[in-house]
Amino acid sequence: MRGVPIVIAVIVIIVQYSSSEKFTNAAGRTAHHALNPRQEQTLGLQSYQEVLRQSETVDSGPQYDLVKRVAGRLAGATGEAAQTFDWRVSLVRSSQINAFCLPGGKIVVYTGILPVTRNEAGLATVMGHEMAHATLRHGSERLLQQKAAQTFMTGVQFSMGDMSYEQRRMVMGALGAGAQYGVLLPFSRKHESEADKVGLLYMARAGYDPQEAIQFWQRMSQASAQGGKPPELLSTHPSDATRIAQLEELLPEAEAEYRKTQ
Numbered sequence: 644m645r646g647v648p649i650v651i652a653v654i655v656i657i658v659q660y661s662s663s664e665k666f667t668n669a670a671g672r673t674a675h676h677a678l679n680p681r682q683e684q685t686l687g688l689q690s691y692q693e694v695l696r697q698s699e700t701v702d703s704g705p706q707y708d709l710v711k712r713v714a715g716r717l718a719g720a721t722g723e724a725a726q727t728f729d730w731r732v733s734l735v736r737s738s739q740i741n742a743f744c745l746p747g748g749k750i751v752v753y754t755g756i757l758p759v760t761r762n763e764a765g766l767a768t769v770m771g772h773e774m775a776h777a778t779l780r781h782g783s784e785r786l787l788q789q790k791a792a793q794t795f796m797t798g799v800q801f802s803m804g805d806m807s808y809e810q811r812r813m814v815m816g817a818l819g820a821g822a823q824y825g826v827l828l829p830f831s832r833k834h835e836s837e838a839d840k841v842g843l844l845y846m847a848r849a850g851y852d853p854q855e856a857i858q859f860w861q862r863m864s865q866a867s868a869q870g871g872k873p874p875e876l877l878s879t880h881p882s883d884a885t886r887i888a889q890l891e892e893l894l895p896e897a898e899a900e901y902r903k904t905q
Contacts, residue, residue, distance in 0.1 A: 669722075670779060676780055676786075680727060684747030685747075686746060691733075691745050691749035698751075700734060701736055706734060706754060709763060715730075717845050718774070720849040731750065732751075733750070734752050735751055735752070735753050736753075737754060742756055743776075744774045744777045747777070748774070759862050761859075767846040767851040768846060770842075771842035773842070775845060779838060836881060839890060839893075840889075843893055843894075847898065847900040850904040851901070852901060853897035856897075861883075
């Protein structure tokens with residue numbers, strides 16, 4: 644009888660996946676999602692408004708104009724994947740070297756990343772990557788994966804009723820690590836690589852030289868070297884060397900798109 648809760652959990656996971664929405668993204672991969680586009684966009688707008696309430700925004704000046712201009716050019720290059728998006732962009736005054744795009748096209752850029760982007764094409768690299776996460780609907784896919792992992796862990800926990808606390812703790816710890824490093828992190832690194840590819844195409848179609856993406860990620864590698872990074876196996880992102888190598892392989896396709904704009 645110990646295995647019954649696990650079997651039930653597996654059945655629930657199968658039902659979750661079979662009843663979820665399937666979507667073939669711009670990278671050509673078909674994935675299952677926890678939310679439909681309308682739900683994603685509602686949550687994205689709520690999160691965006693919450694970020695802005697807690698932040699000091701920059702609403703004028705050269706940096707603001709730059710961010711708005713790049714966002715507009717990239718939005719025009721996203722095509723059908725973002726046809727229902729309501730694109731908005733905000734520049735936040737912060738030392739963080741960061742930017743993100745929420746579902747539905749709500750973009751936040753921190754001023755701290757601008758010295759690293761250095762130029763308009765460098766900024767297009769970052770923003771194209773983040774906008775690709777939104778058009779590829781990675782957040783909704785990750786949510787479904789996390790729900791499945793949580794359901795399975797709950798089933799395992801109920802199956803260990805006759806074990807000691809120490810035994811349960813060891814089993815749950817091992818399974819939790821297995822789910823994190825064997826499933827969730829590899830999926831996250833796949834998402835990052837997909838966003839790199841699609842974002843590179845976005846910037847090329849928007850008229851930005853894709854060669855600049857290589858230079859930007861080299862600068863990012865140097866900027867983050869002092870702080871240290873976890874090994875690639877334990878990270879949600881590919882290593883800098885892996886990312887740059889993958890982008891170099893994609894350059895011929897992106898350069899072909901870029902030439903069409905010249």
